[in-house]
Amino acid sequence: MKLVSFIGLSVTALTLAFSTPSFADNGRRIDVDSKVVTEHKARINGERFSYTATTGTQPVWNEQGDAVATLQYTYYTRDKVDDRTKRPLVFSFNGGPGSASVWMHLAYTGPRVLKIDDEGYPVQPYGVKDNPYSILDVADIVYINPVNTGYSRVLENEKGELPSKSDQQKMFFGVNADIKYLAEWLNTFVSRNERWRSPKFLIGESYGTTRVSGLAHELQNRQWMYINGVILVSPTEIGIKREGPVEAANRLPYFAATAWYHKALSADLQAKDLDELLPEVEQFTVNKFLPAIAKGGFLPADEKRAIIKQAAKYAGLSEKFVEQNNLDIPNNFFWKELLRERGQTVGRLDSRYLGIDKRDAGESPDYWAELTSWLHSFTPAINYYLREELNYKTDIKYNLFGNVHPWDRSGNNTGENLRLAMAQNPYLNVMIQSGYYDGATNYFDAKYTMWQLDPSGKMKERLSFKGxxxxxxxxxxxxxxxxxxxDLRDFILKSLPAEGKAAKY
Known part of the structure; x- marks a missing residue:
């Protein structure tokens, strides 16, 4: 046993070493199969309790039983739980593809979060603080880094050679390859940690929503592991097409939200609360804007003029600008145009963030103001946290963004597979969470995805949206x-069936 002291924190750290060999990455090494256990205390949702953090690596095996990669994870369990079989277990993935699990780990659901201001901007000195809102009071959580993200890596063979780039893509770097090997890995993890009887949940952010949508089906149909809930945070299209007029029209509610935030709307719209404004814009989008774009060049002139006027008003743009774009306003044009007269651009992933360009002219921003701001905070925090609080030490570089490209996007049926998993499993519920100012995976696209996920409407009571x-x-x-x-906590608790309730229709 080794006692490690931090400011305001006492941690007991137990290091367990395995005989599996270590892996070299440009001379830097990480153990292929290892774990470090640390003990902590937290006050979450008004309740004080102790918890255990297990940080380690676990191999990915091929069909021949050879270790072909190792995935680094962090596993949090609440201590002194009388019956772990009733304790929910949440598997957390971020996206990219190629992004580490750091984002939701150190800023959303975990027991420790970034030191940032109340709006999310970086502050120094960098670091982490307690998260009084973490879901660890009601569920254990595993944060998983797919291959080449975080400390996870492809492994050399017995000759010391890495698989070819094309072989790596077939094994790891594609929609379906990613889902297949992660499902196998989760099976091993659940078995090792004796969690087969626990209720299980998947949460994914951005491309992670494609990942967990596919995993819900893969786990049920290939691993026979049934899931209670799937949470889609800022979802991608998950294979549900939104092309042409639908894609163009669906941007308008996001444009309106962003313009409202920056006080770029007319006085009458600006006076409305966002919760009042957005339903109005959504109705216009579905009932008038989408049909108008669909009519294209054959839209009657008087109708076109009325649509241009209203769309420009909702988007905070000039009528001339909307007309010149034939009602189809590209996102990058909007990010540059909205505040052009103020000499500022707005962010892509979070349009509350402002940037400044070399030239006010042009069609798109020079850089993404929000991403550079976030990297300020996340990079030092995760490197500090894993090494100095969780006592996991390695010279391997932590990849916030790893080399996983080219990514094979063919055969993406993840949305349909999620629908099928829900149909097969009456216990399975789905919740979507979206930010109104997200221009990369806009919230109205997320609503549209939810509407199209189950066209029959037979399972709509098991689908929910939070903005x-x-x-x-x-x-x-x-x-x-x-x-x-x-919202997560409520979803998890509501998705636990009553004792004795059978999974049947």
Whole structure:
């Protein structure tokens, strides 16, 4: 046993070493199969309790039983739980593809979060603080880094050679390859940690929503592991097409939300609360804007003029600009145009963030103001946290963004597979969480995906949507960190069937 002291924190750290060999990455090494266990205390949702953090690596095996990769994870369990079989277990993934699990780990659901201001902007000195809203009071959580993200890596063979790039893509770097090997890995993890009887949940953010949508089906149909809930945070299209007029029209409610935030709307619209404004814009989008775009060049002139006028008013743009774009306003044009007269651009993933360009002219911003701001905070925090608080030490570089490209996007049926998993499993519920100011995976696209996920409407009572006044990572805003975790907590608890309730229709 080794006692490690931190400011305001006492941690007992137990290091367990395995005989599996270590892996070299440009001379830096990480154990292929290892774990470090540390003990902590927290006050979450008004309740004080102790918890255990297990940080380690676990191999990915091929069909021949050879270790071909190792995935780094962090597993949090609440201590002194009388019956672990009733304790929910949440598997957490971020997206990219190629992104580590750091974002939701250190800013959303975990027991420790970034030191940032109440709106999500970086502050120094960098570091972490307690998260009083974490879902750890009601569920254990595993944060998983797919291959080449975080400390996870492809392994050399017995000759010391890495698989070819094309072989790596077939094994790991594609929609279906990603789902297949992660499902196998989760099976091993659940078995090792004796969690087969626990209720299980999947949460994914951005591309992670494609991942967990596919995993719900893969786990049920290939691993025979049934899931109680799937949470889609800032979802991608998950294979549900939104092309042409639908894609163009669906941007308008996001444009309106962003313009409202920056006080770029007319006085009458600006006077409305966002909760009042957005339903109005959504109705216009579905009932008038989408049909108008669909009519294209054959839209009657008087009708076109009325649509241009209203769309420009909702988007905070000039009528001339909307007309010149034939009602189809590209996102990058909007990010540059909305505040052009103020000499500022707005962010892509979170349009509350402002940037400044070399030239006010042009069609798109020079850089993404929100991403550079986030990297300020996340990079030092995760490197500090894993090494100095969780006592997991390695010279391997932590990849916030790893090399996983080219990514094979063919055969993406993840949305349909999620629908099928829900149909097969009456216990399975789905919740979507989106930020109104997210321009990368906009909230109205997320609503559209939810509507199209089950066209029959037979399972719509098991589908829900929650919106927040922030962006792609809505939890960076303090008010939404609280509300989004509370929504998660409620979803998890409501998705646990009553004792004795059978999984049947």
């Amino acid at each position: 927040y006044r922030s962006g792609h990572m809505m939890y960076l805003r303090h008010a939404d960190l609280e509300s989004s975790n509370n």
